[in-house]
Amino acid sequence: MPSNLKRIVKATIINVIVALIFGGIIVLAGDLVAGNKIATIVTLVNKMAVKTPELKQVELIFNKEAKKLDTYPLYGTKYGEIKIDSINLVAPVYLGDNNKILKLGVGHYSGSYFPGEGGSILYAAHNNSYFKKLPYVVVGDLITITTDYGTFNYKVYATDIIKETEEDKLPIDDKEEILMLYTCYPLTGIGHKSHRFVVYARLEED
Amino acid sequence: MKKLVSYILAFILSVFLIVFIMLELVGNTVLKKEYVLDKIEEINYYEDMHQDLVTEIDDYVEQSGLDEFNIKEIFTEERIKEDVNSFIGWVYNENSLENIKSDLKLEIENKLEDSNISLTQEEKKEAEDAINNLVSNYATIVLYDAFVGLIRDIPKLIIIVNKLIVPAKIVIGVCIGIILGILLLLNKFKGFLKYLGVALLTLGIILVGIKIWFNLGVDLANLFILNKAISNLLRVILNDILKTLNFRGIISIFGGIVLTIISACQFRNN
Numbered sequence: 001m002p003s004n005l006k007r008i009v010k011a012t013i014i015n016v017i018v019a020l021i022f023g024g025i026i027v028l029a030g031d032l033v034a035g036n037k038i039a040t041i042v043t044l045v046n047k048m049a050v051k052t053p054e055l056k057q058v059e060l061i062f063n064k065e066a067k068k069l070d071t072y073p074l075y076g077t078k079y080g081e082i083k084i085d086s087i088n089l090v091a092p093v094y095l096g097d098n099n100k101i102l103k104l105g106v107g108h109y110s111g112s113y114f115p116g117e118g119g120s121i122l123y124a125a126h127n128n129s130y131f132k133k134l135p136y137v138v139v140g141d142l143i144t145i146t147t148d149y150g151t152f153n154y155k156v157y158a159t160d161i162i163k164e165t166e167e168d169k170l171p172i173d174d175k176e177e178i179l180m181l182y183t184c185y186p187l188t189g190i191g192h193k194s195h196r197f198v199v200y201a202r203l204e205e206d
Numbered sequence: 207m208k209k210l211v212s213y214i215l216a217f218i219l220s221v222f223l224i225v226f227i228m229l230e231l232v233g234n235t236v237l238k239k240e241y242v243l244d245k246i247e248e249i250n251y252y253e254d255m256h257q258d259l260v261t262e263i264d265d266y267v268e269q270s271g272l273d274e275f276n277i278k279e280i281f282t283e284e285r286i287k288e289d290v291n292s293f294i295g296w297v298y299n300e301n302s303l304e305n306i307k308s309d310l311k312l313e314i315e316n317k318l319e320d321s322n323i324s325l326t327q328e329e330k331k332e333a334e335d336a337i338n339n340l341v342s343n344y345a346t347i348v349l350y351d352a353f354v355g356l357i358r359d360i361p362k363l364i365i366i367v368n369k370l371i372v373p374a375k376i377v378i379g380v381c382i383g384i385i386l387g388i389l390l391l392l393n394k395f396k397g398f399l400k401y402l403g404v405a406l407l408t409l410g411i412i413l414v415g416i417k418i419w420f421n422l423g424v425d426l427a428n429l430f431i432l433n434k435a436i437s438n439l440l441r442v443i444l445n446d447i448l449k450t451l452n453f454r455g456i457i458s459i460f461g462g463i464v465l466t467i468i469s470a471c472q473f474r475n476n
Contacts, residue, residue: 004471011470012463015400019407019462022217026224026412042423049425099261128268190270190325190332 062149067118069149075110080147082106082123087133093145097124106130106181112172115145115152119174123181127193131183135159135197143179143201154179154201161185162196169198177203212392216401219385220408226378227413227454233371235447237364239298242443243291249442252290254435256283259347263340270336275321280313281344289348299361303349311341347433399469407462413455417448 030038057077061070073079073095080093097107106125113119125131143154162169170180179201184193235241246252259281267277295301314337318325325333345351390398420426426444430437 008467008470011400012466015404015407015462015466018213018216018404019220019411022220022404022408023411023415025217026221026408027415045429046423046425048431049428103264126268190272190329190336192270192332192335 060147060149062116067116069114069117072114076101078105079108080115080145083144083146084137084141086138086141087136089130089133091125091130093123102126102129109172113174113177115147115179116150116177117174118177120172120176120178120180122170122172123179125181125183127183127185127187127197131181132187134181134183134199135185135187137181137199141201142204143181143199145179153204155204156199156201158200160198160200162198164194164196179203208392212389212397212401213404215385215389215392216404217408219382219389219402219405220412222378222382222385223405223409224412226375226382227409227451229371229375229378231447231450233368233375236443237368237371239294239300242294242439245439245442245446246290246294249435249438251435251439252283252287254438255290255348255433256281256286258433258435259286259344262347263343266336266340266343270332270339272333272336272340275318275323277314277317277340280310280317286348293349297357297360297364299365306349307341307345307351310344311337314340350432350436396469399465403462403465403469405462406458406465410455410458410460410462413451413458415455417452417455420444420448 056074058071058073060073060079062068063070075096076094078092078094081090082093083090092105093108094101094105095108095110097109101107102125106123108114109122109124112122115121125134127134137156137159139156139158141156143156145152145154160169170182181199181201182196185195185197186193260278263281264278289306292301292303292306296303318333318337342351350357386398386402389401393401426441429441431440
């Protein structure tokens with residue numbers, strides 16, 4: 001290698017090494033002075049990062065012996081359909097009951113059981129959309145829930161108007177398969193709706 | 207001894223250069239209202255905010271019965287643009303936000319009156335509560351009202367920083383000039399370029415290093431603060447700053463290497 005080039009390469013390498021050392025000193029100094037604060041801010045920012053999971057349809061497999069689903073749908077996905085002939089209602093059923101879901105269809109409270117599991121199931125919808133005719137459901141009406149893993153028929157045995165705080169009137173347990181549908185009540189008028197109209201239906205065993 | 211002093215001066219020079227670049231960057235980005243407004247236009251901020259607002263109040267308006275009065279017509283994208291610009295103006299100390307909520311409340315109340323739908327006394331009270339909640343929701347989303355305790359001091363901070371930034375840049379500029387002068391005196395032109403090269407290399411390594419560290423350590427792509435609109439705005443501003451830092455860093459590294467090569471060639475000629 002010509003001596004000029006050797007000198008140039010040597011000078012460049014020395015300068016780069018010195019610059020890296022200087023850079024390291026600056027970083028170290030910065031870390032000593034504000035390292036904890038920066039780490040806290042970075043942790044906070046990363047905690048606020050929201051990775052929206054892709055909503056896939058999960059194949060629902062029902063275990064007839066155990067009377068339980070082996071696989072459950074993802075929150076926010078549609079898994080069935082509800083039909084009430086007496087009020088001409090046909091609507092999709094989604095797992096979850098947030099505002100976004102209630103715009104799309106009937107929401108299944110994720111803390112309740114699924115059709116066929118032998119426990120109580122809680123569905124909600126808005127009184128100005130899918131459940132606007134719910135107060136016209138009467139005792140004896142049939143409700144059908146259709147899913148990929150089966151079709152379930154329920155017969156209405158009671159309706160009630162409860163306060164929004166009376167959660168004990170929407171019991172979630174595994175004593176009996178009861179389907180409860182509810183919506184805000186009254187349907188009209190201005191202001192906050194402090195009551196709920198509830199329909200109670202029992203599973204019709206085939 | 208002369209070499210050691212020169213390297214120390216090169217180190218101090220690189221620190222001053224880093225601070226100068228940061229001050230200049232901050233002064234031309236987040237401290238400038240026009241820059242923030244440009245970025246807001248770039249990312250469809252008003253549209254995203256309008257969508258967020260409509261989603262938030264939609265159910266409330268319908269469930270509370272106010273939809274009969276076509277209240278949703280009041281919440282247009284133009285209104286949001288005007289109010290967001292007022293909010294930005296407040297952050298940069300150009301106006302106050304006092305009338306935004308009261309004007310909105312008055313407009314909603316007028317809408318109810320114009321509808322000629324008669325309400326009972328109880329319904330009037332319910333309507334007033336519903337309107338107050340609606341205005342409060344609007345202010346929380348568009349004006350970040352719920353965080354007024356946290357952001358109240360930002361306008362004052364911006365005034366102070368803006369006042370200090372130019373004198374700080376002048377002082378640092380003078381210090382840089384002094385150091386360059388001392389380096390030139392100590393080394394003549396031979397070594398001056400070499401030590402300046404070291405300073406520029408250090409500057410470049412730090413600037414590029416900041417960008418790399420940020421990309422590796424901070425999940426900027428999925429950042430979510432409060433709502434989609436503000437998250438997008440913060441993301442685009444941070445990306446812009448990082449891009450500028452990276453570009454200046456690469457130029458500095460290139461400049462440092464070029465000066466090092468030239469200084470080495472200078473030695474050869476002597």
